[in-house]
Amino acid sequence: MSLDIRVVFIGAGNMAEAMISGIIKTGTLEPRQVIVTNRSNEERLLELHNRYGVQGIVRDKLKIESADIIVLAMKPKDAKVSLDSIKDQIRPDQVVMSVLAGISTTFMEKNLQAGQQVIRVMPNTSSMIQESATAISPGENVTMKNVRLAKKLLQSIGKVYLIEEEQMDLFTGIAGSGPAYYYYLMEHVEKIAKENGMEVSQAREIGAQTILGAARMMLEREETPAQLRKNITSKNGTTASGLQALADNGGGDAIKAAIEGAMQRSKEISEELEKAPVN
């Protein structure tokens, strides 16, 4: 479904590119409807233009008045400067959508004009192939119409979940950072496969197909993950041995620690931002 809106990305890094890729590939927006800017890297803007046809405009020359949605896609530490730079330019009917870890809707609202419409979003880099798990939490002032619009836009990069903002740190730990855990797992799979004489390229395909198959089983079958695991585990068999080794080596604890670590960092980022002086 194509949308008749203009979107400006402030920030042209990995996450902005992943979203732009999904949005353009699905035809949700035409390249002419997307503008992207960054702090100073003009070469990067040209790269995104050449890859997706979107307009790259250097920050000083960027006018945001034509944007319906302004996506903040810089690192959290750069959020305040960026909010300050748009504060006096945006109108109440424009929506500011942040994909930044740890930046609350309250923080955005406090640093923009009173009544500004804001939405907090947490996508992941699988946006690149329209397979993101994306959370969305509306701010106080955003209209239902604009929440629906944002949802439609984000559906072009994958599945969208409307969640309470208090769950956003947890969601970040599971899904925003999540793909990295599976890549880390695969890095180890490849290493072990190589040590045992298998080509890395072959191991990568086999490992990825195994993750894909398991993911689809969980999405398409009724059984719980625990049941699906039991279905693979023969008494005294290979899986039992592998799972025992995982447990003996703190596998479950490591997964818990990873999610809680990311969640905790998301909370800390919010606290650090809150300490920044408000204009």
Ligand SMILES: NC(=O)C1=CN([C@@H]2O[C@H](COP(=O)(O)OP(=O)(O)OC[C@H]3O[C@@H](n4cnc5c(N)ncnc54)[C@H](OP(=O)(O)O)[C@@H]3O)[C@@H](O)[C@H]2O)C=CC1
């Ligand atoms: N990467 C991921 O998997 C995910 C990231 N996020 C969030 O997305 C955000 C961006 O992450 P990521 O894309 O990885 O980061 P990158 O470092 O790849 O990109 C950051 C971008 O922000 C630009 N930038 C910095 N300050 C400003 C400014 N004041 N005005 C305009 N542009 C600015 C940089 O420009 P320049 O290069 O010119 O300095 C750069 O293009 C983060 O806040 C992160 O929390 C959320 C979900 C997943």
Ligand SMILES: O=C(O)[C@@H]1CCC=N1
């Ligand atoms: O590492 C980060 O802080 C960002 C947010 C979620 C994924 N990457």
